[in-house]
Amino acid sequence: MPISQNLVHEFIKILGRENVFTEEAERQSYSYDGAVLNPVVPALVAAPDRQEDLGRTVRLAYENGLPITVRGSGTNLSGATIPEQGDGIVILTNRLNKILEINEEDLYAVVEPGVITARFAAAVAARGLFYPPDPGSQSVSTLGGNVARNAGGLRGLKYGVTKDYIMGMDIFDYRGELVKTGSRTVKCVTGYNLAGLMSCSEGTLGVFSTIIIKLVPPPRASRAMLALYSDARRASETVAGIIAAHIVPCTLEFMDNKTVKYVEADTRAGLPVEAAAVLLIEVDGGHEQMVEEDAAKVIAVCRKCGCTDVRVAKNAEEKARIWEARRGALPALARARPSIVLEDATVPRSRFPDMVTAVDDIALKHKLDVATFGHAGDGNLHPSILCDRRDKEEFARVEAAVDEIFDAALKFQGTLSGEHGIGMAKAKWMEKETNRATVEFSKNLRRALDPRMLFNAGKKYV
Amino acid sequence: MPERAPSAGRAEGRDLTRLSAMLMELDDLLVTCMRCGFCMAVCPVYGATMKESDVTRGKLALLNNLAHNLIRDAGSVNDKLNRCLLCGSCQANCPSGVKIMDIYLRARSIVTGYLGLSPAKKLIFRGILRRPGLFNALLALSGSLQGLFLREASKYAGTCRAPLLSPFIGDRHIPRLASTPFHSSRPYLDTPSGKSGLRVAFFPGCLSDKIFPEVAEASIKALQKHGVGIFMPAGQACCGIPALASGERASYDDLLRHNLRLFTGRNFDYLLTPCGTCTATIKEFWPKTQERRGEEEKTQILELSSKTLDISAFLVDVLKVELPPAGTGGRTVTYHDSCHLKKSLGVSEQPRRILKSLPGFNFKEMPEADRCCGSGGSFTLSHYDLSTDIGKRKRDNIVSVEAETVAAGCPACMLQIKDMLSRSGDKVEVRHVMELYAATMY
Numbered sequence: 001m002p003i004s005q006n007l008v009h010e011f012i013k014i015l016g017r018e019n020v021f022t023e024e025a026e027r028q029s030y031s032y033d034g035a036v037l038n039p040v041v042p043a044l045v046a047a048p049d050r051q052e053d054l055g056r057t058v059r060l061a062y063e064n065g066l067p068i069t070v071r072g073s074g075t076n077l078s079g080a081t082i083p084e085q086g087d088g089i090v091i092l093t094n095r096l097n098k099i100l101e102i103n104e105e106d107l108y109a110v111v112e113p114g115v116i117t118a119r120f121a122a123a124v125a126a127r128g129l130f131y132p133p134d135p136g137s138q139s140v141s142t143l144g145g146n147v148a149r150n151a152g153g154l155r156g157l158k159y160g161v162t163k164d165y166i167m168g169m170d171i172f173d174y175r176g177e178l179v180k181t182g183s184r185t186v187k188c189v190t191g192y193n194l195a196g197l198m199s200c201s202e203g204t205l206g207v208f209s210t211i212i213i214k215l216v217p218p219p220r221a222s223r224a225m226l227a228l229y230s231d232a233r234r235a236s237e238t239v240a241g242i243i244a245a246h247i248v249p250c251t252l253e254f255m256d257n258k259t260v261k262y263v264e265a266d267t268r269a270g271l272p273v274e275a276a277a278v279l280l281i282e283v284d285g286g287h288e289q290m291v292e293e294d295a296a297k298v299i300a301v302c303r304k305c306g307c308t309d310v311r312v313a314k315n316a317e318e319k320a321r322i323w324e325a326r327r328g329a330l331p332a333l334a335r336a337r338p339s340i341v342l343e344d345a346t347v348p349r350s351r352f353p354d355m356v357t358a359v360d361d362i363a364l365k366h367k368l369d370v371a372t373f374g375h376a377g378d379g380n381l382h383p384s385i386l387c388d389r390r391d392k393e394e395f396a397r398v399e400a401a402v403d404e405i406f407d408a409a410l411k412f413q414g415t416l417s418g419e420h421g422i423g424m425a426k427a428k429w430m431e432k433e434t435n436r437a438t439v440e441f442s443k444n445l446r447r448a449l450d451p452r453m454l455f456n457a458g459k460k461y462v
Numbered sequence: 463m464p465e466r467a468p469s470a471g472r473a474e475g476r477d478l479t480r481l482s483a484m485l486m487e488l489d490d491l492l493v494t495c496m497r498c499g500f501c502m503a504v505c506p507v508y509g510a511t512m513k514e515s516d517v518t519r520g521k522l523a524l525l526n527n528l529a530h531n532l533i534r535d536a537g538s539v540n541d542k543l544n545r546c547l548l549c550g551s552c553q554a555n556c557p558s559g560v561k562i563m564d565i566y567l568r569a570r571s572i573v574t575g576y577l578g579l580s581p582a583k584k585l586i587f588r589g590i591l592r593r594p595g596l597f598n599a600l601l602a603l604s605g606s607l608q609g610l611f612l613r614e615a616s617k618y619a620g621t622c623r624a625p626l627l628s629p630f631i632g633d634r635h636i637p638r639l640a641s642t643p644f645h646s647s648r649p650y651l652d653t654p655s656g657k658s659g660l661r662v663a664f665f666p667g668c669l670s671d672k673i674f675p676e677v678a679e680a681s682i683k684a685l686q687k688h689g690v691g692i693f694m695p696a697g698q699a700c701c702g703i704p705a706l707a708s709g710e711r712a713s714y715d716d717l718l719r720h721n722l723r724l725f726t727g728r729n730f731d732y733l734l735t736p737c738g739t740c741t742a743t744i745k746e747f748w749p750k751t752q753e754r755r756g757e758e759e760k761t762q763i764l765e766l767s768s769k770t771l772d773i774s775a776f777l778v779d780v781l782k783v784e785l786p787p788a789g790t791g792g793r794t795v796t797y798h799d800s801c802h803l804k805k806s807l808g809v810s811e812q813p814r815r816i817l818k819s820l821p822g823f824n825f826k827e828m829p830e831a832d833r834c835c836g837s838g839g840s841f842t843l844s845h846y847d848l849s850t851d852i853g854k855r856k857r858d859n860i861v862s863v864e865a866e867t868v869a870a871g872c873p874a875c876m877l878q879i880k881d882m883l884s885r886s887g888d889k890v891e892v893r894h895v896m897e898l899y900a901a902t903m904y
Contacts (some may be wrong), residue, residue, distance in 0.1 A: 021513075025524055025538040029514035032523060039523075047512070074514070075499045094512050118503075139503040157749050331557035340492040340558075390493060 001086040003043045007064055011046055014056045019095075021045040021051045028088045030071065034137075035425055037078035038339055042069070043087035049095040051112070051209055053284040057209050061089045061454075066201070068202055068454050070203045072114060074141030075147055077342055078423030080202045081461050091207065093144050100210065102127050107183055107215045108167055113144025113208040117151075120213075121297025130218035133158035135419070136330065144208045150200035152419035154326075155287075158250040158284075163199040171198060171205075174450055184212055191234035196212055203456040205449045219284035220298035223295040224319040225312040227302040232256060232277040236353035238305040239279070239376045240298070243349065245301055247294050253280040255256030256356065259329050259371040259384075266332035275308070278358075279376065280326050288402050329373045330384075337369065337386040341398055345409035346418030349379040358408040365404075366397040399434075406432075427462045472691035478528070478536055480813045484572045485529035492529065494560045497521045498668075502550035506824075506834035507545055510851040518552040518562055525569055534603040540573050545845060547838030548707055548802035564750060567706060570643040571659030585707045594699040594720070598645065601672050605639040612638060618891050619884035621755045632846055636885035637673055637877070644675035648682070650696045656689025658781060663730040663769075667701065667737035667746070677873060680900035681773055682738045687903045688781055695724040701743040704840045706751065718748060718763075726762045732780065733770045736896050738809070738872035739839060742802035745770040771804060774895050776872055778812035784833045787817035792822040795866040795898070797834035798856065798879060800872035813871050820898055823867070837878035849878070857882040859891060869895050 011020045019026060022044060022191070032041035039460065047052040061068050063124045072090045076083045083090050097114035104127055111120060117138040125133045134153035135141055141151065147169075152161040168182020170276030171194065181194035197207060229235040239252060255263070258277050264271040279302070283294040295312065313319035342429045347355045356372060359381065363370035375379040383405055387398050406416050406429055416426050416433050431439050442461045446453065472505075501518040502508050515524065546566060555560040575582040579587070590597050594787030598811055611853045612622035621635035646668055655661040662685065702717035719765065742903055749767045752760050776782040777783050784880035797817055804810040810832065818825045836842065856879060860868050868883075868890055870876050880892045 023538060024533060024535050025542055026513070026515050028524060028527055028533060029520040032497055034499060036496075073502055075497055092512075116503075137498065140499050181818075331559070334496055334558040335494075339489075340496055386706075388493070390489075 006345040007045065007060075010060055011044065011057065011448040014060065015046055015048055015053055019047045019049060021047070027435070030092075030355055032073070033071075033074040033079060033081040033289050034077045035068075035082065035423065037079040037424060040083045040085055040088075042083035042090045045090045045092060047092040047095055053090070054093070054096060054176060054207065054208065054209060055172045057091055057176075058174070060170045061091070062174045062176070062452070065452065066454065067457060068203075069146070069347060070144075070207050071376065072145035072148075073116075073137075073140050075137040075141050076145065076423060077344075077420045078207070078417070078425040080149065080423035081145075081420055081455070082414070083423060084456065084458055089380055094142060094315050095207070096355070099123055102129070102215075103184070104129065105350055106184060109213045109215055111213060113142060113147075113211060114141045117141045117143055117146055122403050124215055124427075128218070131165065131349060133162045133165060133212065143187060143211060143213070147199050147208060147211060147420045150379070150419070152252045152255065152380065154375060156375060156380070156419075157252055158248045163196065165214045166195045166199055166211065167214050168196045169198055170209040172207040172209055174206070174396060174452075174455070178209060179206065182212060200421070202423060202460045204446055204460050205455065220286055221280055221288045221291040222250070222284035222319075223291055223312065224280070224282040225295065225310055226321045226322050227279040227281065227307040227310040228275040229277045229279070229306070230275065230308050231306070232356050233353045234306040235277040236278050236356070237305065238302050238378070240253040240350055241301040242281075242298055243377075245297055245406060247283065249281050249294075249298065249377060250284045250377070251282040252377035253326050254278075254352075254381075255280070255326070255373040256371060258369075259333065259373045262332040262336055262371060263325055263328045266335060267325070267328045267356050269321060269328070272309070272327055279307075280322055285398065321348055326373075331387060333371050333384045339387050339390060340391040341387065341402065342384045342419040342420075343360050343385070343405055344374075344380060344418050345383070345404060345414060345416065346378065346380040347409055347412040347414030349377070351414065352376055352379050354382070354412055355379075355381055355408060355414070359405060360403045362408070364402050365403045368394075368397055368401055370401070371443040377420075378418060379414065383412070406418075422460050424459055427458070427460060429462055472555035475478070478531060478534070480535060481573070481576045482529055482531045484576070485525060485569065487526065487572075487738045488565055488568060489529060491565050491789055492522055492526045493562050494558050495519065495560050497523070498557060500557055502530055502553055502596060504551040504555045504833075505786070506549060506551065506836060506852045507848060509833075509855070515621060518546075518556075518560075521546065522562075522565065523562070525565070536573070537577065540577055543569060543573065545848065547801070547834055547836065549834040549838060550805040551834060554805040563588060565745075567709075567747070567751070570707065571711050572709070575711070579708065579710055581870075583708055583710065585760075587708065587710045591700050591705065592713050592884070593643035598643070601643065605641060605643070606812045608639055616884040619880040619891045620891075621880050621884040626689040630676070632734060633885070634846070635881045637880060640673060640675045641829060642675065644671045644678040645674065645696070645698075648678075648694070651682070651692045653686075653691045656686075656749060658689040660780070661691035662776070663728065663733040664692050664727055665698060665733060665735045666694075666702070667735055667738060667740040667873065668883045669877065670736055671698075674873050674876065674898055677723065677736050677802045678896040680896040681734070683904060684773075684777070684896060685734075688783065689775070690781070691730075693728055693730050694882030695728075701740040703739055703743040703747065706743070706747060707840060711751075714751070718751075719759075722762055722766065725766055731769065731774060733766060734771070734773045734776050736773050736871070736894060738772060738800035738807070738886065739874050740805035741770055741772045746806050748896050772807060772809045772812075774813040774816055775807070775809045776813055785815050786821060787818055788821050789862055790824055793825045793866045794826050794864055795820070795826040795869055796826050796860060796863050796865040796894075797831060798828075798835060798860070798868055798870045799876055800870055800875045801832075801834050803871050805831050810870070814871070816895055816899050817869055822897065823898070826863045826865065828861050828865065830855070833859070835875045835878045835882075837874045839874055842878060850882070853878055853882040857886055857888070861886075861888055865890055867893055868900070869890050869893050869898055871895050879884045
């Protein structure tokens with residue numbers, strides 16, 4: 001092993017033997033994440049279970065020039081937690097998983113970075129409050145990971161994404177010193193907005209120690225519905241129409257015909273397999289009457305835009321069935337073929353139909369099975385390419401298609417990634433979405449905070 | 463690492479090409495894991511250790527690496543593979559539908575075949591378990607000698623400690639072996655169907671036979687009261703799961719065949735067991751391990767497995783016994799979902815309906831009722847510390863609803879839960895659903 005025994009012992013002195021993994025099989029278990037990319041085996045894995053140990057681990061690793069990759073649950077889809085080449089260290093934060101405070105009077109919580117998103121949401125709900133961001137991986141993702149990726153989810157349109165809930169943070173810098181930013185107050189203009197900078201930083205600027213999270217009161221009423229279309233374009237017009245009517249649904253999801261067919265085949269839930277596209281819509285709010293009115297307006301827009309049918313959930317059970325269908329999308333698609341490449345190109349809402357058409361054309365051109373679902377209200381598509389990663393010829397077509405999907409997204413003034421992040425998978429595209437100056441500016445920023453470029457150097461900007 | 467099999471070290475430096483080639487059989491199954499990591503949410507072992515190599519995503523990655531010759535230390539992969547309860551929680555929660563249990567059972571068989579079985583397991587499986595007569599005789603001997611070793615630990619849990627045996631069993635709190643095992647008090651049953659018009663075969667399973675004969679007795683009583691005829695042949699052997707889980711296919715096949723011979727060709731409508739694990743083994747695992755079997759045997763296995771049912775599911779779904787909800791008040795009873803019952807067989811509502819109907823009891827759901835108790839059968843023998851860490855969470859959940867009784871549908875879970883509650887000094891009794899049900903019948 002290329003890390004010296006002396007150095008290993010220094011890590012053990014800080015963390016205890018049980019929290020330092022050196023065995024080959026242990027290290028190989030941290031060589032991958034949720035991305036379809038080649039694994040890289042780290043030289044060492046450190047798993048601190050106390051705040052102060054985290055800082056000391058960062059300092060020791062940095063002083064010794066080890067490439068550092070911080071990992072929560074390792075569920076991201078773009079390789080942001082695949083270790084660095086060249087005998088890097090993985091610092092695990094999943095054992096730093098305490099909810100330190102939930103403040104009901106001031107509507108905030110303070111957490112360690114390893115707290116599981118869904119566990120946090122449940123703990124907050126038990127106190128009568130609401131933490132809206134709900135990324136698809138919430139049952140296993142960590143809040144630290146969510147912040148590092150600025151994770152989104154189904155509620156982005158009305159409630160925003162992770163960055164909208166970060167009030168402040170404590171961060172370990174490259175020397176292992178604790179840096180403080182933000183506060184427990186609604187307003188705070190002291191210092192730079194470093195918490196904002198950290199959100200979406202993908203482990204390239206510093207290591208999160210604690211996070212102050214904003215909470216909101218939960219909605220008191222909601223209505224869910226399913227609208228069917230014989231033409232995907234009309235579904236997109238409905239999305240634009242709903243926003244133009246000044247209604248902001250909490251969730252506004254799209255599934256194309258292929259997705260619906262796969263979900264139906266998998267779940268037999270009674271979905272309309274004949275529909276070219278469906279929208280799954282939920283409105284919520286402070287009281288019944290308001291929600292009722294919003295729902296009526298949404299139904300009117302759906303009809304005006306030419307939906308063939310709109311089904312409103314009459315009770316909690318029917319509502320649950322609508323969302324089960326949506327949650328069933330990824331499992332149904334994942335079961336269809338051995339591998340699934342899940343993209344998340346995002347475009348301005350009005351270009352959603354163009355993007356759906358573009359994806360269909362690209363799939364046809366490369367003879368690939370691509371099903372598209374996504375957060376229509378956010379212009380955030382999930383074209384899912386069903387394939388077998390062992391088939392080199394097919395996978396080359398997949399990679400070509402992914403490149404073309406990005407090209408299309410940029411052509412429609414969109415972005416490479418709405419919520420999955422850049423990581424290793426898309427770093428080479430950053431200059432194309434922005435320009436050379438942006439890449440240089442970002443690298444200079446990184447050098448100021450990470451002079452030896454050891455924090456996840458192969459990610460984000462390269 | 464204390465749990466490491468004595469044989470594991472032998473793999474290092476060996477030529478792994480043959481092992482890799484054998485594991486490549488699993489490649490089509492392994493490739494379906496998309497590394498989403500959703501198994502982390504439900505894996506009891508990962509919940510206790512937070513280590514990636516302990517969760518299925520990590521284990522499948524390691525198996526994949528072993529199959530593709532990317533890792534040298536096969537012994538260490540084997541150690542990781544064995545840190546699994548085979549509870550099936552991951553498979554039930556897997557978005558990609560990876561056939562995880564198939565992978566694990568086949569991988570354990572391949573790796574055990576390659577590295578060899580540990581001497582202790584060799585003795586147990588090949589020397590004892592395969593010989594039901596000897597197994598019974600040994601336990602009868604232990605049963606009469608246990609008074610020398612055992613000291614009462616908790617009268618609520620009905621457990622003992624064995625300070626003199628602590629080098630072998632640690633500080634486990636265990637029930638006494640039955641003074642009269644079930645097969646001694648009832649060696650054989652063959653009764654015609656009564657008013658139900660049904661006749662069932664009954665397979666008590668090792669634990670109901672040797673440690674909890676009251677569970678088997680309660681099951682018989684309930685069946686008889688409902689006018690169900692019973693066929694119970696003498697000389698039943700273990701269902702084979704401990705051997706299968708350890709990758710010891712030869713012993714497993716022997717046990718399967720022994721039992722198959724006892725039941726095949728006999729006249730009954732269902733095969734019932736009061737043990738979630740035995741039911742799942744016969745119903746799910748027997749038909750999945752059909753390689754190297756003749757056509758006739760395959761058919762016999764399929765026929766028997768299709769008739770196999772958990773006893774509470776039989777009462778509720780087949781007999782449709784009347785279960786009027788009980789009035790409120792009485793002892794607080796909660797229910798633990800055995801993994802094999804809920805996740806393999808989908809049995810979870812039926813035992814609850816029975817419990818909710820019991821006069822004198824007040825049913826209260828515990829948090830995480832379907833989270834594994836940490837027993838995993840022989841897992842608790844080889845990984846006691848880990849098993850205890852997992853079991854403590856179950857104990858906390860039971861205590862959190864102030865339960866006075868906790869019911870389960872699997873004697874292996876009962877053993878584990880008794881140990882956990884007893885070691886924490888909790889005044890909670892552990893009962894099989896059938897015990898509580900039969901006690902209401904006069």
